[in-house]
Amino acid sequence: MASFLTNKFWRKPPRSKHSPISPSMSQPTNGQISSQPVTLAIIGCGQRGKGYARHALSHPHECKVVAIAEPRPKTQRQFADLHNVDQTLVFTTWQDLLAASAETIATVGKRLADAVIIAVQDQMHAEVTLAFAEQGYHILCEKPMAITIDDCLRMERAIKRAGVIFGMVLRYSEYTKALSEIVHKKTLGDLVNIVHVEPVGYYHFAHSFVRGNWGVEGKSSFALMTKCCHDIDLLCHWFSSTTPAKVSSFGSLTHFRKSSKPSQAGDVKRCIECPLQHDECPYSATKIYLDALKSGTKSWPVSVLVDGIPDIENVTEALKTGPYGMCVYESPNDVCDQQVVNIEFANGTTASFTMVAYTSLICERQVRLHFSHGEIVGDMTKFTVTDFRTDTTREHAFQPMSGHGGGDLGLIKTFVEAVRQGKQELLGTDVEEVVKSHMTVFAAEASRKEGRVVDCAEFERNAREKFDKENPEKSA
Numbered sequence: 001m002a003s004f005l006t007n008k009f010w011r012k013p014p015r016s017k018h019s020p021i022s023p024s025m026s027q028p029t030n031g032q033i034s035s036q037p038v039t040l041a042i043i044g045c046g047q048r049g050k051g052y053a054r055h056a057l058s059h060p061h062e063c064k065v066v067a068i069a070e071p072r073p074k075t076q077r078q079f080a081d082l083h084n085v086d087q088t089l090v091f092t093t094w095q096d097l098l099a100a101s102a103e104t105i106a107t108v109g110k111r112l113a114d115a116v117i118i119a120v121q122d123q124m125h126a127e128v129t130l131a132f133a134e135q136g137y138h139i140l141c142e143k144p145m146a147i148t149i150d151d152c153l154r155m156e157r158a159i160k161r162a163g164v165i166f167g168m169v170l171r172y173s174e175y176t177k178a179l180s181e182i183v184h185k186k187t188l189g190d191l192v193n194i195v196h197v198e199p200v201g202y203y204h205f206a207h208s209f210v211r212g213n214w215g216v217e218g219k220s221s222f223a224l225m226t227k228c229c230h231d232i233d234l235l236c237h238w239f240s241s242t243t244p245a246k247v248s249s250f251g252s253l254t255h256f257r258k259s260s261k262p263s264q265a266g267d268v269k270r271c272i273e274c275p276l277q278h279d280e281c282p283y284s285a286t287k288i289y290l291d292a293l294k295s296g297t298k299s300w301p302v303s304v305l306v307d308g309i310p311d312i313e314n315v316t317e318a319l320k321t322g323p324y325g326m327c328v329y330e331s332p333n334d335v336c337d338q339q340v341v342n343i344e345f346a347n348g349t350t351a352s353f354t355m356v357a358y359t360s361l362i363c364e365r366q367v368r369l370h371f372s373h374g375e376i377v378g379d380m381t382k383f384t385v386t387d388f389r390t391d392t393t394r395e396h397a398f399q400p401m402s403g404h405g406g407g408d409l410g411l412i413k414t415f416v417e418a419v420r421q422g423k424q425e426l427l428g429t430d431v432e433e434v435v436k437s438h439m440t441v442f443a444a445e446a447s448r449k450e451g452r453v454v455d456c457a458e459f460e461r462n463a464r465e466k467f468d469k470e471n472p473e474k475s476a
Contacts, residue, residue: 037056037060037061037062037063037064038062038063038064038114038115038416038419038420039063039064039065039066039112039113039114039115040053040056040063040064040065040066040067040113040114040115040116040117041065041066041067041068041069041089041097041112041113041115041116041117041137042065042067042068042069042070042079042116042117042119043068043069043094043097043116043117043118043119043120043128043132044069044070044094044118044119044120044121044142045068045069045070045072045075045076045079045119046070046075046119046304047300047303047304048119048142049070049079049117049119050079051408052117052119052140052142052408052411052412053065053079053083053117054409055409055412055413055416056083057082057083059413062413062416062417062420063412063416064083065083065085066085066086066089066112066113067085067089067090067091067097067112067113068080068083068085068089068090068091068097069091069092069093069094069096069097070091070092071092071093072307073307074307074308074309075307075308076090076092078308089112094120094124094128094131097112098131098132098135100112101132101135101137102135105135111135111136111137113137114137114138114419115137115138115139115140115165115415115416115419116128116132116137116138116139116140117140117142117412118132118139118140118141118142119142120142121213121220122144122146122147122214122220122221122225122226123147123219123220123221125141125142125144125145125146125147125151125155126146126148126151126152126154126155129141129146129155129158129159130154130155130158133155133158133159133161133162133164134158134162136162136164137164138164138165138166138167138415138418138419139159139164139165139166139167140166140167140168140411140412140415141155141166141167141168142168143168143169143170143229143230144221144225144226144229144438144441145168145229145434145435145438146438147220147221147225147226149438149439149442149463149467150467150470150471152435152438152439153435153463153464153467153471154471155431155435156431156432156435157471157473159431160431160432165415165418165419165422165423165424165427166424166427166430166431166434167411167414167415167418167427168230168411168429168434169230169233169234169237169411169429169434169437170230170231170233170234170407170411171233171234171237171407171410171411171428171429172406172407172408172409172410172411172413172414173380173398173406173407173409173410174398174399174406174410175378175380175381175382175383175398175406176234176407176410177410178383178396178398179369179376179378179383180237180238182376182385183238183369183376184240187374187385188371188372188373188374188375188376188385188387189371189372189373189374190349190371190372191238191239191349191369191370191371192349192350192370192371192372193349193350193351193369193370194235194238194239194350194351194352194367194368194369194370195351195352195367195368195370196231196234196235196351196352196353196354196365196366196367196368197353197354197356197365197366197367198227198228198231198353198354198355198356198363198365199356199359199360199361199362199363199364199365199366200227200355200356200357200359200362200363201357201359201360201361201362201363202282202283202357202358202359202360203282203283203288203301204301204362204363205256205337205357205358206256206283206288206328206357207288207301207304207324208227208301209223209226209227209333209335209337209357210256210283210328210331210333211285211323211324211326211328211331211333212304212323212324214226214227214335215331215332215333215334215335216332216333216334216335217334217335218334222335222336222445223335223336223337223339223355224249224251224336224339224341224355224441224444224445224448225438225441225442225445226335227355228339228353228355228441229437229438229441231353231355231365232341232343232353232437232440232441232444233434233437233438235343235351235353236433236436236437236440237429237437238369239345239349239351241347242345242346242347242349243345243346243436243456243457244343244344244345244346244440244443244456245344245345245346245455245456245457246343246344246453246454246455246456247341247342247343247344247440247443247444247447247453247454247456248341248342248444248447248452248453248454249339249340249341249342249444249445249447249448250339250340250448251336251338251339251340251355251448252336252337252338252339253333253334253335253336253337254337254338255337255357255358256328256329256331256333256337256357257329258329258330260329261327261329261330262276262280262281262329264276264280265281265327265329268327269326269327269330270285270319270320270325270326270327271284271285271286271319271325271326271327272285272286272316272319272320272325274327283328285319285324285325285326286319288301289301289302289305289315289318289319289324290312290315290316290319293310293311293312293315294312298310302315304324305318305319305322305324306318336355336448337356337357337358338354338355338356338357338358339354339355339356339448340352340353340354340355341353341354341444343440343444364379364380364381365379365380366378366379367379367383373387373388373389374386374387374388374389375388381397381398382395382396382397382398383395383396384396414426414427414428415427436460439456439459439460439463440456442459442463443456443459443460446459
């Protein structure tokens with residue numbers, strides 16, 4: 001998820017007459033694996049784009065950022081300077097980058113880069129993916145894949161048609177890979193049940209899902225999709241020998257609404273004017289942003305408020321005029337602040353998932369996996385393995401890392417290597433599998449809204465039939 005704006009003045013770029021899978025500037029043409037760094041174009045240089053691109057700075061022999069698209073001038077300049085991107089390849093909109101790429105393909109038969117990292121707002125993922133897949137770029141897409149079923153299916157069709165590598169999801173931290181190996185090798189016997197919890201964090205939820213870009217479903221999507229699609233994907237991954245059969249879900253917006261506003265706050269709409277801003281309110285924007293800044297924090301969540309480096313003056317102005325200064329009880333948010341999902345798989349095994357805003361932990365996922373011969377209990381930094389047969393328990397600890405417990409770093413490393421070798425299988429998943437786990441998320445939300453247990457296979461079949469009828473496949 002990242003911040004990015006569209007440009008209402010853009011012109012539709014010319015379509016190249018060349019094959020969309022023309023070789024890029026650094027891709028080998030002799031069938032050999034290239035020894036050159038994989039070249040990347042970053043579309044959206046916000047929090048997520050910066051996180052993925054960081055790997056190019058620490059491992060320049062593996063990958064290099066050669067082009068960017070970012071509308072915010074200070075953010076754009078800082079990112080371009082940090083990665084030493086040539087100014088001819090610095091663009092304000094993704095459409096400008098696409099047009100320049102089309103021109104390059106038309107004139108010299110090569111793309112601007114090997115791959116694009118799509119870190120724009122969720123509702124833009126499909127449009128950007130379709131455009132760059134058509135030009136033959138390998139694609140790393142920030143989650144969620146898309147916010148509608150039809151867009152997910154459009155992306156799936158485009159990726160398969162182009163034959164490019166597609167990367168997404170939260171499977172690549174050392175913690176998750178080690179845990180997954182035990183699951184898939186059946187070290188503890190058959191996996192029977194999973195209990196998984198996503199503790200979003202009280203101020204994180206207030207920042208992102210009340211005041212922020214993901215607070216209004218009509219402008220983004222529902223919280224289970226924007227926050228937890230990769231959690232559901234993990235459950236499906238661990239139960240990969242079977243498929244989701246039935247899903248039910250319950251949840252609502254319980255607290256972040258006007259009826260919960262403390263009476264002492266009166267009619268004030270902004271925290272900076274509120275008598276409760278310093279002590280009584282845990283969701284005070286003054287505490288979350290200004291006090292954090294005064295204590296030396298200039299990274300997330302403070303950095304999100306401004307274009308460029310945050311300081312007292314520009315952050316104060318943002319709290320006076322922007323959405324991050326609004327009282328959480330006066331904001332227009334409407335997404336769930338707590339939700340549970342129950343899944344029954346085709347072989348009778350089960351999983352339960354809980355997303356909740358009201359936690360001190362910030363996205364430090366808790367999980368319990370129950371097997372026929374043992375149990376695993378984990379928290380993203382360590383997990384314990386208990387073997388019932390030997391009555392022994394062993395702990396596996398991992399170095400704490402930022403970015404989904406190191407999952408972001410693991411994803412970009414794996415994606416770069418998959419692009420370098422031209423092997424989708426190195427990612428351990430593909431676009432069809434990603435779509436299938438997203439279908440489970442859509443089915444769960446349908447259950448919550450409609451108050452019924454949803455048959456997953458029927459739900460996906462009906463969705464695909466409807467899409468195929470309305471969007472018949474065109475011949476090449």
